[in-house]
Amino acid sequence: MYIYDSVKKEKLKFKSLKPKQVSLYVCGPTVYDDAHLGHAKSALVFDLLKRVLSHDNYKVTYARNITDVDDKIIKKAQEQNKSIKEITDTYTTAYHRDMSALGIQAPDIEPRATESFEAMHEMISALINKGHAYATPAGDVYFDTASDKNYLSISGRVQNEEDTQSRVESSGQKKNATDFALWKSVSDGSLTFSSPFGEGRPGWHLECSAMIEKHLSDQDEAYAVDIHGGGADLLFPHHENEAAQTRCSSNHELARYWMHNGFVNIDGEKMSKSLGNSFFIKDALKSYDGEVLRFYLLSVHYRSNFNFNEDDLLSSKKRLDKLYRLKKRLFGLKVVEEKTSFIEALKETLSDDMNVSKAYALIDEMVSDINEKLDANPKDKVAKREATSNLALVESLLGFGLNNPFEYFQHGFDTTIKTTINDLILQRNEAKKEKNFERSDSIRDEILALGVNIMDTPEGTFWEAKE
């Protein structure tokens, strides 16, 4: 396995801390709204990573947190006159529903900030004791960035006093402009938690470091986890600060490898609420099968920015269609697992920093190859056996091709229309049998008008939704 480390900025041969085991921590969502395509991209990328590592015989422990303490959550609760818990429960459930629709497997551990206060308190205390954090007269506890000589080693930034000070609003009580809150003193009665440092709320960066120590870390290792991932925007300040907290409160660095996925833009523009172009997964799912979205969102290398647009999605879907048409040809066959050159090639390609583009190319070529063989000899048992093995791997490694191939092509058609179409097909076949092609073609026009294509095959007449 090779992984591009976004801190070292080079592709490295992956070496796990413990033999054949991998600890993976990914920054999850703050649950104050529905998940958008950006959340999907990140979750998909690391879902794929876990699958690739697992197929490489690593035992992967994957943790992805839920941030359920946050100012935005409080704001939302006030706006909607609901409790904090109602908000976080609603959107946590929604997040799980959307991720599941995209074929994303649940992480092994899903820690929540509200369940991790003890670990956070311990980390703050350790930082204070070691002289890396201080309390202000106002009751806040800040991390002292000047006390960490390796601060900024993650993002590779250069400290620039003038610049930083002009852009960061200083509370006046911080020692350095870059210092960040570990514990914020709050006493307005909104949402507070008691702590050894007074009533308040934890700083955002703290929960990840604390939960990693609690759930994944081994103090004897030089790194808390093998891999830490998240969106590219988290590199600074979030991951920089996480790393500082861990480094200064314990004896190890946070992660051996850092992975950051690129952004999802909509029609060339950054997705944001202010631009009014946020694209929620649940809305996308109204028009497209979850697997189609998965296939499309995964189709571009994870480190590149992804420009989402409907035209590209549709041409991407046509690629997945070909996989499903092959599945139709193989429908009902039992999978007999056997090694094929395709399987080896696919695993190897994905082990190269998840080269999905090349993986898709391999799939396209494999599908064409099998089709060609089946065209030449529809009973080619060897080809069929190979094909089922190949597709089984695609399903488990990439997570698509899992649907019933007939239903896949009929997304969005209800039973009534399906019945109508099937009736028309029966009528058309009657006409064809009588060689009444005028009638059969006019029936076909009727069927086409319903938004479907039909195809006559040796196995019967099948129909698919157009586009």
Place this chain on the structure above:
RNA sequence: GGCGCCAUCGCCAAGUGGUAAGGCCGGAGCCUGCAAAGCUUCUAUCCCCAGUUCAAAUCUGGGUGGCGCCUCCA
């Protein structure tokens, strides 16, 4: 202003020193009663300039054009 990323066929997109993958679209053909599907086949020298090298899309320098982070953010 600081730090960083990117620029490959009409569109999407791999390749990062050894002579341009794959998909979509389009053309031609095979198959088909005709279609659809499937198959075959055709279509780029890699933003510009200079340099290093036997050899560069791939390295270096300089342009031009996009974009990201620096404030909450996947």
